[in-house]
Amino acid sequence: MGGLLMRLVLAGLVGCLSPGVAGGEARVLSWQVADAGREAFSRPLADLTEAERERFFRGRSLFNQSWVVAPAKDDRLDGLGPLYNRLACVSCHARNGRGLPPEGQGERMQSMLLRLSVAGVGSHGGARAHPVYGEQFNEEAIPGVTPEGRAELRWIEVRRRLPDGSLVSLRRPRLSFPELGYGAMGPVRISPRVGQQVVGMGLLDAVSDATLEALAAEAKPDGVKGRVNRIGSEPPELGRFGHKANMSSLRAQIAGAFLGDLGITSTLHPQENCTPAQAACRRAPRGGEPELDDAQLDDVEFYLAHLAVPARRDMRAPQVRQGESLFAAAGCVTCHRPALRTGDSSRFPRLAGLDIAPYTDLLIHDMGPGLSDGRPDFQASGREWRTPPLWGIGLTRRITERERYLHDGRARNLTEAILWHGGEAAAARRRFEALARPRREALVAFLESL
Amino acid sequence: MAQRLQPARRAFIRQAGALAAAGASAPLWAATRRDVVVLTAYPDAVVSRFEAAFEKAWPRYRLRVVWRMPHDALPYLRQPGQGGVDVYWSASPRTYVQLKAEKALRKLPVGLAGLPGRVGGSVIDDPDGYFAASEVAGYGFAVNPAYLAREGLPVPADWTDLARPAFAGHLLVPDPVEVGFAPVLVDIPLQAYGWDKGWALWSAIVANARFVGRGGNFVSDEIDGGRSGVGLSIDFFVAAAIANGAPLDFVYPRQGGVNPAHVAVMAGSPNPAGAKAFVEFILSEGGQRILAHPDIRKLPVRPSVYAGLPSGYHNPFAVAEQGGYRYDNGRGRGRAAPVAAAFGQVFVQPRERLAGLWRRLRAADTATWSKAWPLLTAPPCAEAEVDDAAVQQAFFARRDDPAAEARARALELDWAARAQARYARAEALLGGA
Numbered sequence: 001m002g003g004l005l006m007r008l009v010l011a012g013l014v015g016c017l018s019p020g021v022a023g024g025e026a027r028v029l030s031w032q033v034a035d036a037g038r039e040a041f042s043r044p045l046a047d048l049t050e051a052e053r054e055r056f057f058r059g060r061s062l063f064n065q066s067w068v069v070a071p072a073k074d075d076r077l078d079g080l081g082p083l084y085n086r087l088a089c090v091s092c093h094a095r096n097g098r099g100l101p102p103e104g105q106g107e108r109m110q111s112m113l114l115r116l117s118v119a120g121v122g123s124h125g126g127a128r129a130h131p132v133y134g135e136q137f138n139e140e141a142i143p144g145v146t147p148e149g150r151a152e153l154r155w156i157e158v159r160r161r162l163p164d165g166s167l168v169s170l171r172r173p174r175l176s177f178p179e180l181g182y183g184a185m186g187p188v189r190i191s192p193r194v195g196q197q198v199v200g201m202g203l204l205d206a207v208s209d210a211t212l213e214a215l216a217a218e219a220k221p222d223g224v225k226g227r228v229n230r231i232g233s234e235p236p237e238l239g240r241f242g243h244k245a246n247m248s249s250l251r252a253q254i255a256g257a258f259l260g261d262l263g264i265t266s267t268l269h270p271q272e273n274c275t276p277a278q279a280a281c282r283r284a285p286r287g288g289e290p291e292l293d294d295a296q297l298d299d300v301e302f303y304l305a306h307l308a309v310p311a312r313r314d315m316r317a318p319q320v321r322q323g324e325s326l327f328a329a330a331g332c333v334t335c336h337r338p339a340l341r342t343g344d345s346s347r348f349p350r351l352a353g354l355d356i357a358p359y360t361d362l363l364i365h366d367m368g369p370g371l372s373d374g375r376p377d378f379q380a381s382g383r384e385w386r387t388p389p390l391w392g393i394g395l396t397r398r399i400t401e402r403e404r405y406l407h408d409g410r411a412r413n414l415t416e417a418i419l420w421h422g423g424e425a426a427a428a429r430r431r432f433e434a435l436a437r438p439r440r441e442a443l444v445a446f447l448e449s450l
Numbered sequence: 451m452a453q454r455l456q457p458a459r460r461a462f463i464r465q466a467g468a469l470a471a472a473g474a475s476a477p478l479w480a481a482t483r484r485d486v487v488v489l490t491a492y493p494d495a496v497v498s499r500f501e502a503a504f505e506k507a508w509p510r511y512r513l514r515v516v517w518r519m520p521h522d523a524l525p526y527l528r529q530p531g532q533g534g535v536d537v538y539w540s541a542s543p544r545t546y547v548q549l550k551a552e553k554a555l556r557k558l559p560v561g562l563a564g565l566p567g568r569v570g571g572s573v574i575d576d577p578d579g580y581f582a583a584s585e586v587a588g589y590g591f592a593v594n595p596a597y598l599a600r601e602g603l604p605v606p607a608d609w610t611d612l613a614r615p616a617f618a619g620h621l622l623v624p625d626p627v628e629v630g631f632a633p634v635l636v637d638i639p640l641q642a643y644g645w646d647k648g649w650a651l652w653s654a655i656v657a658n659a660r661f662v663g664r665g666g667n668f669v670s671d672e673i674d675g676g677r678s679g680v681g682l683s684i685d686f687f688v689a690a691a692i693a694n695g696a697p698l699d700f701v702y703p704r705q706g707g708v709n710p711a712h713v714a715v716m717a718g719s720p721n722p723a724g725a726k727a728f729v730e731f732i733l734s735e736g737g738q739r740i741l742a743h744p745d746i747r748k749l750p751v752r753p754s755v756y757a758g759l760p761s762g763y764h765n766p767f768a769v770a771e772q773g774g775y776r777y778d779n780g781r782g783r784g785r786a787a788p789v790a791a792a793f794g795q796v797f798v799q800p801r802e803r804l805a806g807l808w809r810r811l812r813a814a815d816t817a818t819w820s821k822a823w824p825l826l827t828a829p830p831c832a833e834a835e836v837d838d839a840a841v842q843q844a845f846f847a848r849r850d851d852p853a854a855e856a857r858a859r860a861l862e863l864d865w866a867a868r869a870q871a872r873y874a875r876a877e878a879l880l881g882g883a
Binding site: 066073087090 | 501
């Protein structure tokens, strides 16, 4: 461990890892909420005005709202589909937490979806949509429209022995399509994704482009590179959201999910998600032009931008403190950055100029072949994934009722998630593997304090 | 009507990614799986859990959920072929009665053994067997104990406690015109205390309260946030918040009432076997236990389930056995809409005026008080008026029928005018305008 401690000292990281600690005492910062219960991902920032609270709750209602088939009396809430995955945003982000993959044979994907593409680049510069099934496999459709089918996921167990002799079992997904509504897919690239937790997104949205560029330009140890996923071309925007950072802003992420997951159009995506081969889909009635108006999009954006991040727990517990040091010493902090500063957010001024602890650099990194989905997305290759924020991760079990991590939910606990790290993260993973079990447990205890 | 998906069992997908190997042979059930189309207004927290559990119990069926608010369900189900719907599953008693009257339902294809069909004074299953209760919800008071302790207020036990002047500024009441569960809430004291005393009680309660509408915040948000000490609510919103850690209590008043949700099979169900399976599942021990999930917290209709529920879980059947829950939901179902509308006219719209009058009334001498009190507490109309079938139909149909809307609106204006005249006379007595 002497070498590890030396790395800590050299990196100057000890003592600057925890913005929630001042003078050794835990305090709740303006962007945090002291709640470790199942509502911890659902709290507004504490200092919202009365008008802002009203707006927050309006956005929450829309996020939780099940959308209806058009036409309907609820003309503000109609326009579901024609093709869609689930009825509501919250379906994939229950209690604003992570989605879960199917566990058993025949179980439907309730909070998981499949991204689809074919070889080549689409007109927008990103992945080229499948000509028949589009960019996302929609298992549901409104009456009168044929759903795209049903995917089934099975898990393949893979055993790995750690240096101390411990045997761990990892699992990887295997997909099949027992039902297809529009014929065989032919050559296709498929990427299974579970919903991500949605707290702190406004803060990440407020991190400036310059900060991302500077993070990408930094020299990093262990062969870690990290780069910005550039989206579009005139001029390119910097990706921040999505498992591959293929969305440049919170607003774009919301509008993209409304279209892809619910089939709800917006001014950002005015066309329904029907391919030329899906005639009934193209003929289906619409719920407005667009279906989600700008005021509604504003409210949802405000809601997600102003969800507070749960404050850390157990920060002074010896095991947690030890784990925090080990997390840094193993090199995890190279990508899972414990400290970022938000820029001058023009949309939501109260989110500007804050020191935050998201444990992400928002950059995409080569995570090795084990996690590759073989599906490039803008500049991200199949092996590259955005560093996911870790704030709130320790509440996953409580909020989601099961622990499932990584883009497809394959990891059943935090140790499994770490052991899947490869590519640029391989050196950090090997250091973790080399730790004695109590030290590995300490590192996990630290993660559970986030 | 939903097209049934044709399985493409021989589909072969060449998977470019490292993870997926699509096109594996389909399991046997995939070729025979059929849709069960369910029309509902339940939120995702309910739907997703029943969906997962039902499909696990019945892998040959796939649930397809069509979502419609209760007031929008009838037009959908009146479509040709009833929109392809197999099962209607929602908390909208009046809609079920209407569907039955239109012969849009078939008799339930399941036995109802172990389901009492009533809670105290409320009949929750259709006596003719066309629909059955799938859960019930109670009404009461969400309480923030820390808030009440800070303000030196007692925990209210019954409606009359809320009328005490000490609660002025500390109550939250859902607006029954905007909040779907609230009309029954309004009707419970009207039945429990009688029409005249009930309205008088409401007047005093409203004077202490502010209203919450449908802006998106809930009573539980406001009470949990310490913005009020007591909030009137249907139970499950608050019970779920408590189950998930909110430092609140929920008080079921001695004069309580329940509102059932129901399940029914449509007469034109394209998949009656699947519909039967779903209804059986909803009413089964396993299905009923799902209602106790911390994110749902509704009250099962199968009494045997309560023995396995968390300690302290409210059991309305046990309360009814002790003489509680005398509320007549059959009577309330018809008049809920006009009662809510009247409440809106005489209390919600002039709330500030009414609160000011009550402040002055409470400070008035006995002689003035005895003259002014009746003016603030008189019912908006005779009870017979809201019990009149034609009046009830006008309010029920007002969204769809212009003539019904005109009739309902005329009644509202009349009630409002009468109330305003009383309030004006009270102002003359009490001072201030």
